[in-house]
Amino acid sequence: MEGKRSNTRPLTLLRKIKGFTRSIVEDLARGRPPLIYIERFRNYCTDTSGNCSCSSGLSTGKEAISLKRECHARRLDVMLRVLLIVQQLLQENRHGSKRDIYYMHPTVFKEQSVVDRAINDICILLQCSRHNLNVVSVGNGHTxxxxxxxxxxxxxxxxxxxxxxxxxxxxxxxxxxxxxxxxxxxxxxxxxxxxxxxxxxxxxxxxxxxxxxxxxxxxxxxxxxxxxxxxxxxxxxxxxxxxxxxxxxxxxxxxxxxxxxxxxxxxxxxxxxxxxxxxxxxxxxxxxxxxxxxxxxxxxxxxxxxxxxxxxxxxxxxxxxxxxxxxxxxxxxxxxxxxxxxxxxxxxxxx
Structure with missing residues (x-):
């Protein structure tokens, strides 16, 4: 994961966003449900034997998200809504807080944790850190x-x-x-x-x-x-x-x-x-x-x-x-x- 993040400039991220959304549109146009794989990471487990292989830089596997499951369809809907906001922030070179994003669709998101999860998923998909998305923790108008x-x-x-x-x-x-x-x-x-x-x-x-x-x-x-x-x-x-x-x-x-x-x-x-x-x-x-x-x-x-x-x-x-x-x-x-x-x-x- 570390080696994949050498280029996280806005233009690079915008190209990745465009490629990701295009792949979803193409799948839908061909009549097949999109299938998205999100890598999973962990920095610790509860194995006290000392034989675990936890590593903050290595994926522990992939999670498949499909429209065939209702909970996955909602998760993808939230992810795309947040991704659209991130795209706008990058295009306009502006910053927004996680709380700002929540209040743009409060009836859809329901709670802040839903937005937080979507942002984490997007970071993994785009292979970048959250600050590269121009998303900050608090909405104080500062970078x-x-x-x-x-x-x-x-x-x-x-x-x-x-x-x-x-x-x-x-x-x-x-x-x-x-x-x-x-x-x-x-x-x-x-x-x-x-x-x-x-x-x-x-x-x-x-x-x-x-x-x-x-x-x-x-x-x-x-x-x-x-x-x-x-x-x-x-x-x-x-x-x-x-x-x-x-x-x-x-x-x-x-x-x-x-x-x-x-x-x-x-x-x-x-x-x-x-x-x-x-x-x-x-x-x-x-x-x-x-x-x-x-x-x-x-x-x-x-x-x-x-x-x-x-x-x-x-x-x-x-x-x-x-x-x-x-x-x-x-x-x-x-x-x-x-x-x-x-x-x-x-x-x-x-x-």
């Missing part, structure tokens, strides 16, 4: 690269405004990815980047595609260590694995989005003891938390690539408590930026 600039706290990085892909110059020594906006603001208020010559990025929870692309670009260009700081709960852990291994929904694009270099900086279960976090700052795991942990534990990459991460997840389930990064503020507002992070980074307190 994907402009959206990325709004997400970056660049106290130690200079990015050329015309083309982010060209030049990035930095005196930073490392990159920290934080889970939440509140932690990002805490570090900004403490001038953490200026004091420590680093770059801090947040995806505000589960990261969108522009955030992941930009992080991937930074690491490719600057070759810096990158650390992840997330809450000590199953959702923080899942967010961290999305950065490192990619999401299952976009497994076809994981090679271009995942940052396998990222190391887990915290917060860890044992940090509540190591940093004397009082009991009132700890919260019991809910039944939903436990179900989520149990669902994540069998992921093959935890066994194969980061067994220490899997151990931490098991420990979280065993302890039965969770806590947020902000719980460190029980000592002082600046404890995170002045004590916890510098100590962790300089003493190798990451996995």
């Amino acid at each position: 994907p690269f402009q959206s990325l600039l709004k997400k970056l706290m660049a106290m130690a990085v200079t990015v050329t405004p015309l083309m982010l892909e060209q030049d990035i110059i930095s005196v930073a020594q490392y990159v920290i990815v934080v889970e939440k906006e509140s932690v990002f603001q805490r570090l900004a208020n403490d001038q953490f980047c200026k004091r420590n010559r680093c770059i801090v990025i947040t995806g505000r929870g589960y990261p969108d595609v522009p955030t992941r692309r930009f992080l991937r670009l930074l690491i490719d260009k600057l070759h810096l260590p990158v650390y992840g700081l997330v809450d000590c709960d199953p959702y923080g852990f899942d967010i961290l694995t999305t950065y490192k291994f990619g999401s299952l929904q976009m497994a076809y694009d994981a090679t271009f989005l995942r940052v396998s270099e990222i190391q887990w900086l915290g917060v860890f279960v044992q940090d509540c003891d190591n940093y004397s976090i009082p009991q009132q700052c700890l919260l019991p795991l809910t039944a939903e938390d436990k179900r989520k942990i149990e669902a994540m534990l069998p992921r093959c990459y935890l066994q194969r690539e980061v067994p220490q991460w899997r151990f931490e997840l098991e420990l979280l389930l065993h302890k039965g408590v969770k806590f947020e990064i902000e719980a460190l503020s029980v000592h002082s507002l600046t404890f995170l930026s002045h004590e916890y992070l510098p100590s962790k980074i300089h003493n190798g307190g990451y996995i």
Whole structure:
């Protein structure tokens, strides 16, 4: 899949769209139902034996879509409607959000997930990434690269405004990815980047595609260590694995989005003891938390690539408590930026 994406210019994609729709029209004109094959990808399975062959860049087979099945006919109808919108965006060199596309045919699409699935199918069919289709995550009127600039706290990085892909110059020594906006603001208020010559990025929870692309670009260009700081709960852990291994929904694009270099900086279960976090700052795991942990534990990459991460997840389930990064503020507002992070980074307190 990786080698097939060398040419994703608008004109190339428009030719592919034209060829795809022509083949459907020709099939219908000859009285035969169109049969469309969509490759399927996965970046993990639940085989903990270590014998799985999951790979983010390799297809795991093809799914056949035919008009003979009603659910497939509806799926093709949605795909063609979205493809028509994508074609218009490419022809006019404009950008639209996934939400914009949904509201163009809300009674047909019914829900956003239907549009998201169609966009993923189109990316696979055209052998491109979503940003090549001029489809962005949010409808703020900015291009994907402009959206990325709004997400970056660049106290130690200079990015050329015309083309982010060209030049990035930095005196930073490392990159920290934080889970939440509140932690990002805490570090900004403490001038953490200026004091420590680093770059801090947040995806505000589960990261969108522009955030992941930009992080991937930074690491490719600057070759810096990158650390992840997330809450000590199953959702923080899942967010961290999305950065490192990619999401299952976009497994076809994981090679271009995942940052396998990222190391887990915290917060860890044992940090509540190591940093004397009082009991009132700890919260019991809910039944939903436990179900989520149990669902994540069998992921093959935890066994194969980061067994220490899997151990931490098991420990979280065993302890039965969770806590947020902000719980460190029980000592002082600046404890995170002045004590916890510098100590962790300089003493190798990451996995």
